[in-house]
Amino acid sequence: MSESQPVELQIPMPWGHIAGCWYGSRHLRPLLALHGWQDNAGSFARLAPLIAPHRPLLAIDLPGHGRSTHFPTGFYYHFNDFIRVVHRVVRYYKWRKISFLGHSLGAALSFYYAALFPTKVDMIIAIDALTTPYFPPNIQITLTSVMTEKALNEEDRLQEPAPLYTYESLKDLLYRGSEQSVELEHCEFLLERSVRRVQSNPDMYYFARDNRVKLVEMLFTQPELVNALAERVRNIHYLVLKAELSDYINLEKQKEVINVLRANNHTFELHILKREKHHAHLNSPHRVAAIVVRFLRMAYGGGRTNNKLNGKL
Numbered sequence: 371m372s373e374s375q376p377v378e379l380q381i382p383m384p385w386g387h388i389a390g391c392w393y394g395s396r397h398l399r400p401l402l403a404l405h406g407w408q409d410n411a412g413s414f415a416r417l418a419p420l421i422a423p424h425r426p427l428l429a430i431d432l433p434g435h436g437r438s439t440h441f442p443t444g445f446y447y448h449f450n451d452f453i454r455v456v457h458r459v460v461r462y463y464k465w466r467k468i469s470f471l472g473h474s475l476g477a478a479l480s481f482y483y484a485a486l487f488p489t490k491v492d493m494i495i496a497i498d499a500l501t502t503p504y505f506p507p508n509i510q511i512t513l514t515s516v517m518t519e520k521a522l523n524e525e526d527r528l529q530e531p532a533p534l535y536t537y538e539s540l541k542d543l544l545y546r547g548s549e550q551s552v553e554l555e556h557c558e559f560l561l562e563r564s565v566r567r568v569q570s571n572p573d574m575y576y577f578a579r580d581n582r583v584k585l586v587e588m589l590f591t592q593p594e595l596v597n598a599l600a601e602r603v604r605n606i607h608y609l610v611l612k613a614e615l616s617d618y619i620n621l622e623k624q625k626e627v628i629n630v631l632r633a634n635n636h637t638f639e640l641h642i643l644k645r646e647k648h649h650a651h652l653n654s655p656h657r658v659a660a661i662v663v664r665f666l667r668m669a670y671g672g673g674r675t676n677n678k679l680n681g682k683l
Contacts, residue, residue, distance in 0.1 A: 376391045376392060376393045376418070376419075377391070377392045377396070378390075378391055379391070379392055381430070381458075381459055381462050382462070383433075383439065383455070383458060385433075385439055385441060385442060386438070386439025386440075387438065387439050388430050388431065388432075388433070388438045388439075388455060388458075388459065389411070389430065389431045389436055389437035389438045389563075390411060390428050390429060390430040390431065391411050391414075391415075391418075391428070391429050392426065392427070392428045393418040393419060393421070393422035393426060393427045393428075393429070394421075394422030394423065394425070394426030394427060395422075395426045396426070398425075398426050399426070399463075399465060399467070399469070400425065400426035400427050400428040400469075401421070401425055401426070401427045401428070401469050401470065401471040401493075401495070402428055402430070402456070402459065402468060402469065402470055402471070403418065403427050403428065403429035403430070403470075403471040403472070403473075403476070404430070404432070404452075404456070404470065404471070404472040404473070404475070404476025404477075404479050404480060405429070405430075405431070405432065405435070405436075405473055405474075405475070405476050406473045406474030406475045406476055406499075406648075406649075407474060407475040407583070407586060408435070408547075408579075408583055408584065409435065409473070409474075409560055410431045410432075410435045410436030410437075410560060410563040410564055410579070411429035411430055411431050411436055411563060412436065412559040412560045412561075412562050412563045412564075413429070413473055413559070413560060413649070413651070413652055414427065414429040414471070414473075414651065414652075415429075415559040415562075415652075416556070416559060416651075416652055416655040417651045417652070417655040417658055417659055417662075420655055420656065420659035420663070421471075421659055421662055421663060421666075424663050424666050424667070425469075425666050425670075427471065430459065431563060432452050432455060432475075432583075433447065433451065433452070433455060433580075434447055434579060434580035434582060434583040435564070435579055435580075435583055436563035436564055436579065437563055437578075440580040440582075441580070441582070443525065443528060444525070446521055446582060446585070446587065447580075447582060447583055447585070447586045447587065448586065448587040449478075449479075449482075449502065449586065449587065449588050449589045450589070452475075452479055453479060453482055453483055453486070456468075456479060456483055457483075457487075460490070465490075466490070467490060467491070467492045468483075468490055468491055468492070469491070469492055469493035469494075470483070470484075470491065470493065470494045470495065470496075471495045471497075471662075472494070472495070472496055472497065472499070473497040473498065473499070473649075473651055474497070474498055474499045474618060474648065475499070475586075476497075476499075477494075477496035477497055477498070477499035477500065478499050478500065478501050478502045480494045480496060481494065481496070481500060481501055481599070481600075481603065482501075482502075482589075482599065484602075484603045484606065485599035485600065485602045485603050486599075486602075488602045488603060488604060491603075491606055492606055492607065493606055493607040493608070493609075493669060494603075494606060494607075494608050494609070495609045495611075495662055495665065496608070496609065496610045496611070497611050497650065497651050497658070498611065498612060498613045498616050498618045498619060498648050498650065499618045499619060500610065500619055500624055500627060500628070501591065501596050501599075501624070501627065502588050502589045502590065502591055503588070503590065504590055504591060504592060504593060504596070505590050510590050513590075517585050517587065520585055521582065521585045524581055524582050524584070524585060525582065527581065528581075528582075532576040532577060533576065533577075534568060534571070534574040534575065534576055535565075535574065535575055535576070536573060536574060536575070537561075537575055540557075540561055540565055540575055541554060541557040541558070541561065542554075544557040544560060544561060545557055548648070548649065549648075550647070551616070551647040551648040551649045552649045552652060552653070553649075553652075553653045556649075556652050556653055559652060560652075564577060564578060564579045565577055565578060566578040593626070596627055597626055597627060597630060600627045600630040600631055600634075601630055601634070603631060603634065603635065604634040604635065605634070605635060605636075606635055607635070607637045607665070607669040608631055608635045608637065608638045608639070609638075609639050609641075609661070609662070609665045610628075610638075610639065610640040610641070611640075611641050611643055611650065611651075611658060611661060612640065612641070612642050612643065613643050613646040613647055613648055613650045614642050614643060614644050614645060614646055615645065615646060615647045615648075616646075616647055616648040618648060628640065637665075637668065637669060639665065641661055643657065643658070
């Protein structure tokens with residue numbers, strides 16, 4: 371297959387596989403692209419072809435998302451599970467270094483992974499998120515109790531027939547569910563990996579992703595711990611893109627983390643994407659790619675990196 375065509379692949383995991391889509395050369399170490407909560411690798415379907423001529427890109431579906439295997443019944447999804455999945459992918463490809471392109475949840479995963487394994491990461495490109503959100507203890511207690519009840523209810527629903535939808539109603543659901551962040555004409559790129567057609571009724575579809583991912587247990591990391599984690603992220607190339615019309619990055623509340631990252635990573639850049647919403651990379655891929663490609667050229671001296679798949683740097 372030509373390098374200009376993305377390659378669909380599966381990475382074996384103890385409970386099944388992680389699905390992914392590889393853009394660009396298979397002979398160079400790629401950016402590992404991590405999508406946002408309830409999204410999938412299709413989140414990068416418009417951006418990846420613009421980046422791949424400059425740096426290959428492997429976009430994966432996190433467990434329960436897209437075409438990746440669901441966790442077994444009785445198990446639930448936690449932010450830490452996704453960190454371990456990333457580590458399994460790194461081990462699978464025997465990368466000595468890893469470069470991230472993350473959106474939202476994926477950007478937060480990149481930050482935490484770099485803080486936990488500071489010698490393994492050489493680049494983070496973070497789209498509209500830095501870390502997981504923090505809530506005061508009383509809110510965390512309420513969320514945990516409510517989510518525990520909902521998690522068991524959602525598991526009960528796994529035994530029931532999946533609701534069916536027309537494709538147009540699915541696009542509308544996704545559009546409204548994203549708070550109009552994903553433009554209606556671009557919903558198809560996420561739906562391609564998250565829904566399936568009903569064989570007996572080809573006009574109807576159902577969600578094939580695991581509905582339990584709606585209840586992912588996040589890390590509500592206190593600010594002191596976030597700052598300590600940020601102090602461990604040093605001497606890497608770090609690019610942050612904030613969507614102006616989104617509050618996933620709060621420049622005032624996260625000022626200390628940003629200052630720490632800027633001080634310890636000499637190529638750190640933060641750009642505000644004017645008039646853009648949370649899914650700027652899907653809605654305006656050329657605009658995002660222009661910044662990303664320039665950053666890649668700066669980081670690698672104007673040419674394509676020759677980091678091999680075995681990760682030797």
